[in-house]
Amino acid sequence: MQAEAQSQVQLPAVLDFAAAEGLLATLRQAPALTALDASVVEVLSSSCIQIILAALKAHPSLGISNPSEAFVSAFADLALEWREHVQTEPQTSAGVADATQNDVPIVVDTETNGACMAKRILTIDDSRTIRDMLNLTLSEAGFEVLQAVDGEDGIDVFAKERVDVVITDINMPKMDGYEVIRHIRGKPEYKSMPVLVLTTESEAEKRNIAREAGATGWLVKPFDPERLIATINKVAP
Numbered sequence: 402m403q404a405e406a407q408s409q410v411q412l413p414a415v416l417d418f419a420a421a422e423g424l425l426a427t428l429r430q431a432p433a434l435t436a437l438d439a440s441v442v443e444v445l446s447s448s449c450i451q452i453i454l455a456a457l458k459a460h461p462s463l464g465i466s467n468p469s470e471a472f473v474s475a476f477a478d479l480a481l482e483w484r485e486h487v488q489t490e491p492q493t494s495a496g497v498a499d500a501t502q503n504d505v506p507i508v509v510d511t512e513t514n515g516a517c518m519a520k521r522i523l524t525i526d527d528s529r530t531i532r533d534m535l536n537l538t539l540s541e542a543g544f545e546v547l548q549a550v551d552g553e554d555g556i557d558v559f560a561k562e563r564v565d566v567v568i569t570d571i572n573m574p575k576m577d578g579y580e581v582i583r584h585i586r587g588k589p590e591y592k593s594m595p596v597l598v599l600t601t602e603s604e605a606e607k608r609n610i611a612r613e614a615g616a617t618g619w620l621v622k623p624f625d626p627e628r629l630i631a632t633i634n635k636v637a638p
Contacts, residue, residue, distance in 0.1 A: 409438055410437050412437055412438060413442075416445050416446060418446050418448050421448035421530050422530065424449055424453075425533060434463055437466065439468045440469055442469045442475075444471065450623045454481065455537045455538045456537075457626075458538055458541065464487065465483060465487050468487065482625065482627075520545065521563055521566075522564070522566045523548075523559060524547070524569075527550055527551050528570070531622065535548075535599075538626045539629075542630045547562055551575045552576025552577055552580055565595075566596075567581070567595070567597070568599050569596065569597070569599070570600055571611070579610055581596075582596050583614050583615065586615035592615075595617045595618075595636040597617055599620045599629075600620075600622060601621065
């Protein structure tokens, strides 16, 4: 991936799991980026989709140029929206309205935004890429982010820090997300604190286990940054 005058990056043909860290590093090293050229993309993993979504959310001026058929299909397969960022299409007022129509409406005013600024969110995930993407997305939205690398680490952080919302993965070493939720709900003072599950799992049985443990909501990776922020604002107004 090469940056052209720090304004455009040519995405490679293969953006698989192994390429995720390289893509993340490229985006960090080129802060003045205005476009991601997706014309030659043939393989696009969920990890790289997540990185692209977070980058688009964090940098409103960043756009997608010349998206390949494979690029379009990868997002369509996961029902994730990106078209409002295409630079080759004019963005009309109707297009802007469509981009804000999520399952959970986003309402931002001075009072609400001030409340979000004060909220502290603990993210628990053994994937460094996901932790980085969550940190980028949540920090840009005005939240303070605490991170943990597995369930046990998450419990340690939770015990030492003030936390308003927890976002946890399910499949992790040492302690899985279900046990994290049960530990939190085992403390009376945290019976109503929002705990969101963010995982690659989508089976109804596993959702039910999380619900019975006390999870507030369930989101599937790769996550849509707009929907994640909207969900947090809904469960922790």
